[in-house]
Amino acid sequence: MKHAKTSFWLGTNNQQAILQEFDxxxxxxQLLETNIRSPLSLSIAITRPDLHALYLLTADEPIxxxxxxxxxxxxxxxxxxxxxxxxxxxxxxxxxxxxxxLFIFAFRATLFRKESDHPYAFIRxxxxxxxTQATAAEATSPYRIDKxxxxxxxxxxxxxxxRRLGNDQYILGKVIELIQFAHEAISAARGTQQHEKRLAxxxxxxLRHYVNEEGQQVRITRLAKELGLSGRYIHxxxxxxxxxxxxxxxxxxxxxxxKALLSDGYTVKECAYSCGYSSMEAFHHFFKKHMQETPSNYxxxxxxxxx
Numbered sequence: 001m002k003h004a005k006t007s008f009w010l011g012t013n014n015q016q017a018i019l020q021e022f023d024x025x026x027x028x029x030q031l032l033e034t035n036i037r038s039p040l041s042l043s044i045a046i047t048r049p050d051l052h053a054l055y056l057l058t059a060d061e062p063i064x065x066x067x068x069x070x071x072x073x074x075x076x077x078x079x080x081x082x083x084x085x086x087x088x089x090x091x092x093x094x095x096x097x098x099x100x101x102l103f104i105f106a107f108r109a110t111l112f113r114k115e116s117d118h119p120y121a122f123i124r125x126x127x128x129x130x131x132t133q134a135t136a137a138e139a140t141s142p143y144r145i146d147k148x149x150x151x152x153x154x155x156x157x158x159x160x161x162x163r164r165l166g167n168d169q170y171i172l173g174k175v176i177e178l179i180q181f182a183h184e185a186i187s188a189a190r191g192t193q194q195h196e197k198r199l200a201x202x203x204x205x206x207l208r209h210y211v212n213e214e215g216q217q218v219r220i221t222r223l224a225k226e227l228g229l230s231g232r233y234i235h236x237x238x239x240x241x242x243x244x245x246x247x248x249x250x251x252x253x254x255x256x257x258x259k260a261l262l263s264d265g266y267t268v269k270e271c272a273y274s275c276g277y278s279s280m281e282a283f284h285h286f287f288k289k290h291m292q293e294t295p296s297n298y299x300x301x302x303x304x305x306x307x
Contacts, residue, residue, distance in 0.1 A: 001031045001157040013037060022160050025168040026111070027175045030104040031157060037097055041066075044091045049133060051126055053178065055081040055103040055145055055153060061096025069139045080142040081149070081182065085109075085126040087135050103153050107175055120179065122186045143189055149181045200241035203227060203234050204249065211253040215276025216286075220246040255290050258283075262299040263306070271295065 004020035015036045022029040034040065039061075054076060056063060062075040069084060069091075076082060078100075093102075109130035112120070122140050129138045156174045161167055203223050210218035223246075224231040235246045242249060254275055261271040272283035272295075287295040 001029070002160045004029075004031070004160065011036065017042075020157075024171040026107060026172040028106040029156070029160075029171070030102075032100075032102040032104070034095055034100045034102075035098075036095065039097055040095045042093045042095065044086075044093060046086045046088050046091060049085070049087045049130055050106050051109050051123075051130060052084045052086055052104060052106045053081060053182070054084065055149070057101040057103055057145070057150065057153070059096065059100035059102075060098025061100075063096065063100070063102065064094045065139075066092040066094065067137065069137045071139065071141050076142050079145055081145050082142045083123055083126055083140045083182065085129040085134070085138040087129075087133070087137060091137075103157075105175060105178075111172075111176075120183050122183060123179070140186070143182065143186050146181060146185050149178055149185075152177055152181070196237060197241055199227065199229070200237040203229075203237055203246075204242060207238075207246065207250060208253055211250060212257060215257070215274065216250070216254055217276040218250065220250075251286075251290070255287070258287060258295065259291075259298070262295055263302040265303065266299075268295045268299060271299075 001020040001022060004022045007019045007021075009017040009019075015038075017032065017034045017036065017040065020031045032042075056076050056078055059078040062077040064070070064075045065084075068074050070076060070082060095102075109127050112123075112127050126138050126140070128134075129136075152174060156171070159170070206223050206226060207218070207220075210222065220234055221231050224234045227234070231246075238244065238246050238249055244252070258271050258275050261274055262268070266274065268283075269280065272280055275283060277283040277286075284295060287298070291298060293301075
């Protein structure tokens with residue numbers, strides 16, 4: 001980073017950290033580069049509430065913050081960025097071993113007037129926290145750093161000059177661009193997420209329908225064919241949005257169906273046939289595995305309760 005204040009930390013076995021800082025009128029820029037063999041904790045003293053952006057440009061391991069601020073799982077991985085509201089207080093950044101490059105800029109939330117923050121929904125909770133002087137830190141979910149942002153950060157760090165006329169306006173313009181890029185990246189990710197969520201719901205609805213119609217004979221490949229997707233992707237969607245594999249969900253739906261039929265008075269044989277089993281032994285094994293009792297015992301117990 002040109003014309004920046006530079007601090008060095010040298011440890012044993014050639015471990016080192018270099019912090020470059022540039023204090024502009026509209027933003028405070030920092031570039032931290034490390035090469036360490038064991039994790040390192042860096043203390044940050046926030047003297048006044050403000051907004052911050054963290055870009056983990058390169059790293060061998062993810063970083064984390066203390067107190068815990070980032071959404072679960074609480075880490076920032078390589079190639080990710082996030083925005084923070086930090087109140088006055090002491091915080092720590094935990095850096096993993098290996099090499100890393102972390103770009104940070106702090107900027108004034110007054111950059112957003114009340115009528116100008118509406119297009120940037122991702123940052124609005126942070127701006128609100130600043131306006132209300134909240135005592136708890138806030139953070140956006142991490143998002144992927146795009147190539148435009150990487151290139152802009154490189155240009156920004158190489159073009160700084162403390163005595164150049166218009167330098168502060170240049171920095172402000174680049175910070176606004178980074179915020180705009182973040183808005184576009186997060187909006188695109190949310191659009192992708194909504195699309196995937198819709199596909200997962202369609203897959204689950206189809207699975208429920210075919211389990212009701214065909215029982216255990218239905219295969220995930222049939223869902224994939226109808227939705228025009230791969231079976232592997234269907235499993236991934238179901239696991240992401242329903243917490244279980246397609247096979248586990250099928251068994252869960254099949255169990256719900258068999259319990260409902262037995263509770264309605266169907267015989268065990270009728271229930272097994274309706275659930276797609278040609279073997280009573282296979283149905284008996286399936287039901288007992290999940291319910292820890294035989295289907296005949298379950299049926300008798302439910303019918304007694306109803307009577």
